[in-house]
Amino acid sequence: EIGKDKSNVYRYIKKNNIAHTDVKERTLLFNATQKNTIVKGMSSSSNDDVAQRSQHDQHNEYHSEINNNTDQIIAAMQDNIK
Structure with missing residues (x-):
């Protein structure tokens, strides 16, 4: 639905301490607000990721x-030495 890998979503939930409302088998269930x-x-973290990648x-x-620039300086110095 949001184009993210399931593991990233669960990591986000854990990192932000978002509590689930119920568990069905091994699946965490969340209400509409959550x-x-x-x-x-x-x-919004996608936008943060884009900004971080740009930086x-x-x-x-x-x-x-x-x-x-360092390579150019070294090459010039080597030429001077020769």
Whole structure:
């Protein structure tokens, strides 16, 4: 329904201490309010994931740029030594 893996949903429920209303066999059951809380929270955490990935990509891009500059400096110094 929300496009998330079941294990991620259960992890979210546990992390946020969302109590279930009943258990049927081995399945946790939630009322409509709890379900809406889970759906809303999982949807907003998607946005957080996107923001974190973007920040991570920017971080990697920055370090890649530094590594490229370092490689260029090392190559120039090696040329000077030769």
